[in-house]
Amino acid sequence: MTDLKTAATSPLSTVLGALNTFRSRHASWIPVFAAVLILVVMFGFAQWWFGNFLSLRLISALLLDNAYLLILAVGMTFVILTGGIDLSVGSVMAFTGILCASLVSQGVPAGVAVPLMIAAGAAIGLLIGVLVHYFDVQPFIASLVGMFLARGLAFLVSLRSIKVEDEWILALQSTRFKFGDFYITPTGIIALVVVVVGVLLLQFTRFGRTIYAIGGNEQSARLMGLPVVRTKILAYVISGVCAGLAGLVLTAYQGSGYPLNGSGAELDTIAAVVIGGTLLTGGSGYVIGSMIGVFVYGTIAILINFLGAEQSWKRIIVGGLLLVFVVVQRVIVTRSSRRT
Amino acid sequence: MDSAVPPLVEVSGATVRFGAETALSSVDFRMFPGEVHSLMGENGAGKSTLIKALTGALPLDAGEVRLNGVPVRFRSPHDAQQAGIRTVYQEIDLLPNLSVAENIMLGREPRRFGAIDWKRVRSEATVALADLGLDIDPASQLGTHSLAVQQLVAIARALSTEVKVLVLDEPTSSLDLDEVAELFRVIRELKQRGVAILFVSHFLDQVYEICDRITVLRSGSLVGEYKIQELLRIDLVQKMLGRSPGEIATRAPAAPTEKKSQTVLSGAGLTVRPGIANATIELVEGEVLGLAGLLGSGRTELARALTAVDRLDGGTLLVTATGGSPRTPREAIFHRVVYSPENRRTDGIIDRLSVEENIGLALQAQYGVFRRIPRARMRELAASWVEALGIRPADLSRPAGQLSGGNQQKVMLARLLALAPRVLVLDEPTRGIDVGAKVDVQNLVGELADSGLSVVFISAELEEVLRVGHRVAILRDGAIVDTLPSDGLTVDSLLALVAKPDENAE
Numbered sequence: 001m002t003d004l005k006t007a008a009t010s011p012l013s014t015v016l017g018a019l020n021t022f023r024s025r026h027a028s029w030i031p032v033f034a035a036v037l038i039l040v041v042m043f044g045f046a047q048w049w050f051g052n053f054l055s056l057r058l059i060s061a062l063l064l065d066n067a068y069l070l071i072l073a074v075g076m077t078f079v080i081l082t083g084g085i086d087l088s089v090g091s092v093m094a095f096t097g098i099l100c101a102s103l104v105s106q107g108v109p110a111g112v113a114v115p116l117m118i119a120a121g122a123a124i125g126l127l128i129g130v131l132v133h134y135f136d137v138q139p140f141i142a143s144l145v146g147m148f149l150a151r152g153l154a155f156l157v158s159l160r161s162i163k164v165e166d167e168w169i170l171a172l173q174s175t176r177f178k179f180g181d182f183y184i185t186p187t188g189i190i191a192l193v194v195v196v197v198g199v200l201l202l203q204f205t206r207f208g209r210t211i212y213a214i215g216g217n218e219q220s221a222r223l224m225g226l227p228v229v230r231t232k233i234l235a236y237v238i239s240g241v242c243a244g245l246a247g248l249v250l251t252a253y254q255g256s257g258y259p260l261n262g263s264g265a266e267l268d269t270i271a272a273v274v275i276g277g278t279l280l281t282g283g284s285g286y287v288i289g290s291m292i293g294v295f296v297y298g299t300i301a302i303l304i305n306f307l308g309a310e311q312s313w314k315r316i317i318v319g320g321l322l323l324v325f326v327v328v329q330r331v332i333v334t335r336s337s338r339r340t
Numbered sequence: 341m342d343s344a345v346p347p348l349v350e351v352s353g354a355t356v357r358f359g360a361e362t363a364l365s366s367v368d369f370r371m372f373p374g375e376v377h378s379l380m381g382e383n384g385a386g387k388s389t390l391i392k393a394l395t396g397a398l399p400l401d402a403g404e405v406r407l408n409g410v411p412v413r414f415r416s417p418h419d420a421q422q423a424g425i426r427t428v429y430q431e432i433d434l435l436p437n438l439s440v441a442e443n444i445m446l447g448r449e450p451r452r453f454g455a456i457d458w459k460r461v462r463s464e465a466t467v468a469l470a471d472l473g474l475d476i477d478p479a480s481q482l483g484t485h486s487l488a489v490q491q492l493v494a495i496a497r498a499l500s501t502e503v504k505v506l507v508l509d510e511p512t513s514s515l516d517l518d519e520v521a522e523l524f525r526v527i528r529e530l531k532q533r534g535v536a537i538l539f540v541s542h543f544l545d546q547v548y549e550i551c552d553r554i555t556v557l558r559s560g561s562l563v564g565e566y567k568i569q570e571l572l573r574i575d576l577v578q579k580m581l582g583r584s585p586g587e588i589a590t591r592a593p594a595a596p597t598e599k600k601s602q603t604v605l606s607g608a609g610l611t612v613r614p615g616i617a618n619a620t621i622e623l624v625e626g627e628v629l630g631l632a633g634l635l636g637s638g639r640t641e642l643a644r645a646l647t648a649v650d651r652l653d654g655g656t657l658l659v660t661a662t663g664g665s666p667r668t669p670r671e672a673i674f675h676r677v678v679y680s681p682e683n684r685r686t687d688g689i690i691d692r693l694s695v696e697e698n699i700g701l702a703l704q705a706q707y708g709v710f711r712r713i714p715r716a717r718m719r720e721l722a723a724s725w726v727e728a729l730g731i732r733p734a735d736l737s738r739p740a741g742q743l744s745g746g747n748q749q750k751v752m753l754a755r756l757l758a759l760a761p762r763v764l765v766l767d768e769p770t771r772g773i774d775v776g777a778k779v780d781v782q783n784l785v786g787e788l789a790d791s792g793l794s795v796v797f798i799s800a801e802l803e804e805v806l807r808v809g810h811r812v813a814i815l816r817d818g819a820i821v822d823t824l825p826s827d828g829l830t831v832d833s834l835l836a837l838v839a840k841p842d843e844n845a846e
């Protein structure tokens with residue numbers, strides 16, 4: 001408390017005071033800035049190394065190739081903010097994708113198939129949420145159940161890849177809106193809309209703030225009279241809906257559904273969210289950060305392509321980055337708890 | 341007060357059972373508008389249970405709650421809040437990861453076009469804080485503030501709505517004198533507005549200063565309801581404990597005999613940035629050294645430095661008897677210097693382990709994983725400590741988290757005493773525990789010193805420091821400014837010594 005008093009009076013410390021104010025207000029943005037910094041450094045390095053790396057086309061490719069991952073990451077951010085985890089997203093994406101492909105190939109119109117696949121994602125999310133809350137199952141285990149269930153359902157729909165010929169769905173990927181060199185497809189737009197909706201939900205609704213509150217301390221949130229049960233379950237439903245949407249986007253992107261799609265995607269998603277500065281313990285993080293995390297992830301993949309190195313390096317680098325981020329988060333958390 | 345005014349809250353026949361145990365049996369309780377009511381009782385008397393039942397955190401097994409004469413049934417804290425019953429719990433239950441403003445406004449943020457209007461959130465929070473005389477940045481993260489400020493923010497949250505009944509459970513345990521005065525000013529203002537306030541505190545002074553009416557509980561049953569003017573302190577304590585006054589009085593500390601006065605632990609120029617700078621301390625065999633200082637004077641930091649919990653940035657720590665200078669808590673324990681931390685809930689007791697396991701923890705850790713203490717011996721050891729310290733309930737297999745604060749503190753002490761320490765550093769061992777347990781702990785400290793142990797005793801209550809300590813070390817801004825025998829000091833003179841620099845500064 002004395003800090004505050006002295007900081008306000010001395011003119012010499014105005015700069016320091018401003019810095020302190022920033023730190024006391026926005027400490028949780030610091031990991032996001034770190035992710036931005038990493039992105040900038042990677043861009044800078046590639047530009048210097050290759051000379052012609054940075055271009056609007058690259059930005060477009062970065063967004064469109066990772067649209068599905070971006071959508072998954074937004075949903076995952078909600079769940080991780082509550083202190084949970086959702087391992088089912090990759091399988092749910094595969095299941096809804098193959099369900100969609102199968103339905104449209106049997107002549108079901110896209111206008112029916114798409115709502116159905118999103119509902120399927122939501123239902124699996126609901127199941128996980130109910131398991132977590134009412135049966136007090138660890139989120140890790142509950143979402144593992146969801147993961148196996150969704151993968152099994154995907155195989156039940158079809159064991160082989162199903163080609164999509166529905167023009168509406170294919171148009172999601174083939175329609176290109178061009179702005180000079182920059183172009184975007186409806187799948188990219190969907191991903192960006194999901195990001196915007198995610199930001200608005202988390203920052204400007206009571207539901208969103210309750211998500212943060214639960215991640216901060218569930219018991220306190222309950223004693224404060226916040227609707228903990230509803231919010232927590234809804235977080236998993238949102239993640240399921242996002243996985244359903246990601247299934248649509250991936251199906252459009254690949255022009256087919258495949259039951260083995262997205263194995264390991266849940267881990268990529270978690271990696272992107274953590275690199276984007278969301279604390280795995282919950283309560284701190286941003287959708288924008290997760291978006292940056294996805295871009296960092298995508299840029300690593302592109303860079304490795306450009307360098308002509310083995311793809312296995314992608315995983316090693318992502319692993320290394322994750323390690324750094326988790327350790328940095330730990331340090332931030334322990335330092336802030338020591339200050340009080 | 342005049343009995344013509346009907347009670348605002350009336351609880352009758354309240355009964356709460358946890359399994360076979362009855363935590364609250366058929367208790368009647370009432371609160372009047374514009375009155376401050378205190379609920380008194382030892383730990384385990386059922387105070388917390390009654391509060392929880394009143395605020396919807398626990399269901400009643402029998403009995404009913406009437407608000408304004410209408411029977412109500414709260415299924416959740418949310419229901420009670422809707423009805424105008426707001427609670428500030430003893431352990432701060434806010435969210436450190438969110439801003440101060442959000443913590444105040446969470447759940448009823450003003451909205452515009454369906455979106456939270458952050459500007460108004462902050463301005464309304466600023467008003468709520470200003471009502472409490474608190475001038476902090478509402479946009480700053482709560483976790484960056486001290487416990488005292490967090491406590492005031494919790495109160496600001498409770499007050500920022502239309503409140504009819506305000507429940508304050510140990511609201512002053514982390515506040516300093518000025519902050520308490522500010523809180524009392526607010527409480528008096530609320531009284532004027534006709535709010536019924538339940539003020540639970542183990543500080544008798546504060547209870548007598550602010551309260552109008554007292555309800556005493558003992559072992560889950562009602563002892564009686566009294567007006568404060570009609571109940572002498574000594575009678576109150578007697579009613580709470582169910583013992584005669586003679587048994588309650590603490591024994592005076594016997595001065596350490598001359599031949600024993602041999603240094604056991606000395607620290608010279610101890611520096612741990614940013615808490616303490618160049619503190620010098622000497623601890624003699626068989627003495628209780630009280631540490632007195634204001635919040636932020638470095639009490640806890642010094643305790644942690646003395647027990648090698650924190651690494652020294654400068655100075656030397658010497659355990660004279662063994663000639664060692666411990667650098668880690670493990671080494672300190674090897675030299676038989678042990679520490680009981682201030683925050684027993686997060687740093688001490690392990691909630692889910694049983695009482696037995698909690699007591700045996702340190703001893704087993706010292707033995708190492710390959711020399712497991714036989715279960716029977718561990719049980720015997722734990723049982724003997726439970727009996728010696730009067731830990732209640734005397735159930736070795738109960739998870740320690742279910743014990744009351746005072747009993748948890750005793751479990752902590754048992755864990756340390758099992759190590760057969762030479763030096764015991766107790767950081768706020770009596771904070772948040774009731775009079776009975778407090779007296780027990782104080783007496784225990786005296787007995788331990790008589791048997792040759794050296795104790796460093798830290799407490800925010802100067803009276804207690806004086807009562808328990810043979811000598812008192814006065815801590816200001818991270819350095820020991822003086823060490824005086826407690827005989828020659830009074831609470832007032834000690835307060836003057838402790839508070840000196842503040843007067844110069846302001």
